Amino acid sequence: MFIIGELINGMYPVIAKAIIDKDKAVIQQYALKQVACGASALDINCGPASRQPLIDMPWLIETVQDVTNLTLCLDSSKISVIEAGLKAAKNKTIINSTTADKDKLNIIIPLALKYNSSLIGLAMSAKGIPQNKDQRLELAAEIITACLESGFPVENLYLDPILMPVNVAQAQLKDILESIHEFKFISQPSPKTVVGLSNISQGTNSRNLINRSFLTMAIAYGLDSAILDPLDNQLLDALITAELIMNKNIYCASYLDAYRKK
Ligand code: THG
Secondary structure: OEEEEOOOEOOOHHHHHHHHHOOHHHHHHHHHHHHHOOOOEEEEEOOOOOOOHHHHHHHHHHHHHOOOOOEEEEEOOOHHHHHHHHHHOOOOEEEEEEOOOHHHHHHHHHHHHHOOOEEEEEOOEOOEOOOOHHHHHHHHHHHHHHHHHHOOOHHHEEEEOOOOOHHHHHHHHHHHHHHHHHHOOOOOOOOEEEEEHHHHHOOOOOHHHHHHHHHHHHHHOOOOEEEEOOOOHHHHHHHHHHHHHOOOOOOOOOHHHHHOOO
């Protein structure tokens, strides 16, 4: 599993405050904690409250790059903010994200090619969030077609079925799991798949239990990558065990320790 640490996000009050105060130490501490817990990449999101994302995004990138050479996942719905992040990035990057809208794909795919970046494609469009599996597959196919037409390597595309909170869209979760599986068959080579795991438990009690139950199931459906909280030890243990059961890790008595990145 390619783990993208979710914690450098202005949605968290401590991060929002550090962005306003330009407090590098707090951001770097969150970067290093996530690296130590096994993150393969770090999501970087200025948050909804940022009033100057064109300044905050490059500042976050530079701040994080000073302490780690991990891949950075530039998380913004604004193309200008993504581009400001790409300009500042020395580390490998993932653009997070594009929708399936033609006008957005026409700008973001060339940007990804120019900066040699991977790309997350959301199975949604200006028309809104899909309501069933067929709509998700149709939107995913539109993104893949745009990549193929532009010469963007589909192996560097992560498709996101849009994970919804269980208290909002419970009836969709089975379709979302099946989409994760079926995205793989849209093209050869296959795209990769990703979800924003914590979405599923927003506004619920038992957040961690819901997160790790869904992650375990999504791994059984072939999920490649997740934006998640790497500091959640029980989540990481469930992840490692699910991958063991899927025969991706070799069993030994100390497999949990063995598969924890040190
Ligand atoms: N897909 C893609 N990118 C994404 C998402 C996605 N990026 C953002 C988000 N979804 C994934 N990251 C988070 C980060 C935090 C939370 C949820 C998803 C979260 N935060 C607490 C909350 O809202 O309750 C913040 C409050 C707190 O704990 O302090 O849940 O789906 N491609």
